[in-house]
Amino acid sequence: MAANHSTPFPRCRTFPVARGFAGFASLWLALLALVLPARGALQFDAFLGYDGFVPEASWFPIVCEVYNDGPAFEGVIEVSSGGLGPGGMVREVRVELPTGTRKLITVPAFNGATYVTDWHVRLRDASGRLREDRSGQRPRGVVRRHSVILGAISRVAAWAPPLRPPLNKQADLQPGVARFQPAVFPDNALVLEGLSALYLNSERAADLRAGQAAAVRTWVAAGGHLILGVEQVGDVNSLRWLRDWLGVELTGMATVDPGSALEDWLRSPVKAAPGSGALPKTPTAADKKLLSEKVTVETPFADVDDNASLRGNLLNVAVGRWGDGVPVVRGGGQPLLVEFARGLGRVTVVTFSPEREPARSWKHLPTFWARLAGVPPSLYVSSQNYYPGGWGMDGIFGAMIDSRQVRKLPVFWLLLMLVGYLAIIGPLDQYWLRKLNRPMLTWITFPCYVALFSGLIYLVGYKLRAGETEWNELHVVDVIGPEEGGTLRGRTFGSIYSPVNARYAFAAEQPDSVKTFRSEFAGSWAADAGGLDRGRIAQTEGAFRAEVFVPVWTSQLFVSDWLTTGAVPLSASIQRRGGAWAVTLENRLSQPLGPVCLVAQGRYFELGEVPAGAVREFTASAATNSLPLGEFVARQADRFQTAVQQRRQAFGAMEGGRLHDLPKASMAASFLGLYEGQQSHLSFVQPPTFDLSAHSEGRQAILLAWAPGQAARPPLNRFEPRRGAVHTLWRLPLPLPVP
Incomplete structure (x- = not known):
């Protein structure tokens, strides 16, 4: 019989180069795992208010962005305020989250706090399990009712209307400017009520969806203020909702020299909204060194000079028939600002583009926006005003x-009951127990008094409030x-x-x-x-x-x-x-x-x-x-x-x-x-x-x-x-x- 010989396989040798390559590949795979989103990831973000600003005593939006790259589930977004404490009011919004979907959900929230407070936004599934937690979010600031929040949908996303800084440096009195992108602009008119005014560039108006445009119209009719800047007449004429709503027919653009018309308007008297003023309205000694003698609450911008006037600069302005609009400012023979009354609100049409030259470099542009947005004049008159x-x-x-x-117990009867209670448990109890020569009975009589008066108080409360x-x-x-x-x-x-x-x-x-x-x-x-x-x-x-x-x-x-x-x-x-x-x-x-x-x-x-x-x-x-x-x-x-x-x-x-x-x-x-x-x-x-x-x-x-x-x-x-x-x-x- 022939012998069966087996030859063992030779061992593979591991070279240093191979070991280095394996380690390098492992490192890269680990980095890719950290950088690239894994399958099944869930992204959840919450954005408070108007670009971070929250108004006092008003509804405002909390926009939640959810991206679900995992299994589909039904989510519940919970919103509560830190001011409510445990067991406080919680607002819930249910949302279907299929696999591979990204959704924007606007949750209406009411700010019941005067100062900055925490907001808690959580995402749970239908079983109540917490999936994402964005607790402890704080807005950029709470804007008091004595100031304004100006929203802006600008032609250029990075640009926002500049506002003239007020003399009063109190944080919650600083006007806020909130930039919006049409994709995330709310389509609920109620959550827009915290805006004092909204600037809309006509070029971006076409980007608004039908629901968003309807929300803007309703918000204006309920008392809002829309500021429309005209880039081209075609922007307005091509949008039926905007053209028919304003009732205008624009025929073209004209080049005009505005002269000092806008500066004259800024220096003219301002009528402040009732209840928006401050106490006292008298400038301090330090304020008077900064202000012109002409500056008063009625004329807060009287210090605007003509040295930086738009005179000699050519503006491209829209011309046409303005329907029931009332020209507020005219320059070069053409309206520069036209105002329309719509319900309880108004629309101000700026017939030129404030985002283009020469208006963009105009020295008084911040003052122009401060007056257009309705910043209270008293903010520019004194730095020590008291805002109650x-x-x-x-x-x-x-x-x-x-x-x-529900009836109330008069204070007299409350005091009478208290005096009677003290008299009984004190001198009267001591007097009759001495008479009986049983002072140790106070251990029995005192609990009886407490029970008796507790029952009496319950009976009085029942008769008054039940x-x-x-x-x-x-x-x-x-x-x-x-x-x-x-x-x-x-x-x-x-x-x-x-x-x-x-x-x-x-x-x-x-x-x-x-x-x-x-x-x-x-x-x-x-x-x-x-x-x-x-x-x-x-x-x-x-x-x-x-x-x-x-x-x-x-x-x-x-x-x-x-x-x-x-x-x-x-x-x-x-x-x-x-x-x-x-x-x-x-x-x-x-x-x-x-x-x-x-x-x-x-x-x-x-x-x-x-x-x-x-x-x-x-x-x-x-x-x-x-x-x-x-x-x-x-x-x-x-x-x-x-x-x-x-x-x-x-x-x-x-x-x-x-x-x-x-x-x-x-x-x-x-x-x-x-x-x-x-x-x-x-x-x-x-x-x-x-x-x-x-x-x-x-x-x-x-x-x-x-x-x-x-x-x-x-x-x-x-x-x-x-x-x-x-x-x-x-x-x-x-x-x-x-x-």
Whole structure:
């Protein structure tokens, strides 16, 4: 047999070069793994406010960008404020995240804090597992109501309108400029209300989607200010929504020498918005060294000189027919600024491009933008102005609709009970135990006294505060569109009284509107009421569902801001007849309206009532049923401060914290800016666009119609209250006829 020989394989030798190459390849693979995104990665970012700026007491957007490169799942974005604390109000938005998709989600948020606070944005899956956490984000700054935020959609993304720095260097009074890209610009008009003005370059207007353009129009009609800079006439003529909305027909561009027209306009008097001023307005000694003697609150830019004038420089300006626009500045025979009134807001058309030369290098361009954006003049007059805080305006409506079942224990009786308690546990107890010669019985009598008085206090509280579940609503609605297919901008104030510790459900799910929900804004001097409302709000596109906790024997106020389109339930017109106004009002509702009042040219007129389905004509004359608007507001507002303060107190006068004349109180609350002008130390913080003081004079009138027992929208409550009431205040802006 032949032997079977096996030859072993020779061992492979490892050369130093091969070992070096393997190590080099491993290093590169590790670096690539760090640089390149791995399959299944999830990216989540949140951007606060308007380019980082957050307005005081206003809605603003939180834009969340999500990129899912892993398995598909249903996500839930949670937003809460650091000011709410544990168990505070949490806003939720559900979003479908298929594999390989990138989405931008705008979450409406309300800033209930006066100063910078943390915001927490988290992404969870449907099972509640935390996927991404962006907690502790802080905005660049909170801009107070005494300053402005100017948004900008510029031709060049890196350019933003420059604003003249104010003398007052307080951080929260510095005007903010927020740059937007059309791709991430919100399409929800409610979250735009924190902007004081928006600059839109006509070249970028074509980049706005239909929903974004509609949001801009609605925001302007509700009180916003759009500044349109014209690059080329074709930009405007090619956009039907913009051309038809303004009602203009531009025919071409012309080259003109503006002369000193723009400088003259800057030096002209400025009319400050009511309630936007400061105390005191007198310049300090240091300020006077920096300012010209001509500079006052009325003429804050009187120091603009002609040395850096645009005279001799040629501007390319748009020319054509401007419809109902009013030229504000003319230069070289052509309009340079044209203003259009649209609803409660306005559009200012800059007929030249402020982003191109020679305007871009103009020395006074920051001053030009400061006046155009509406920066309060007092910021440029003194560096030591006092800008007071204020109570939240929500408290005024809470004092109107809070349950009357809750009564207060007068302080006298509280002190009497306290004195009686101290007398019994002290000298009386000692006296009768000595009589009995049983001083050791105090170990028994004292707990009995505590139990007795505890029961007495509970009984008193039960008699004063116990009642039935109650839900009251008051709607304040601005009619800001045409009669057919018009727009209604509403605010629903709702107050709930709970006889037990319980959770209550609220919802608004009508498909034809945009709605939000929030707790009461307490103001600058009080903690945000949202910290007491342990609940969650599920926000969807145009709807919400909420569940909130209400403690026993308390009333809490909630507010829903909404926008809807459709037929307007009432219409009005106004004409001038001699020295009076002739007002015609058509009531299309099934119930009467009344009282009906008119505000025009600084006066308040009481008109009367209008039966259901009827048309009535009123004559508003200064000689009958009329008084200055400021006087009417002061008469009502003098009670507001006391009512708002006493409303939060558990003890006091039985009627403390209540306003009984709902129609007049609601109407006066619509013009609180006039009251601040008289009593600046007694101020209220109002959400933007609510105050109508700026429309009390000039080319507009405001018709106010009270609808008792009527609701402008379906009720918010999803529970059955034992008691309830509902009322609506309609506010119609009317253009005054041109004399």
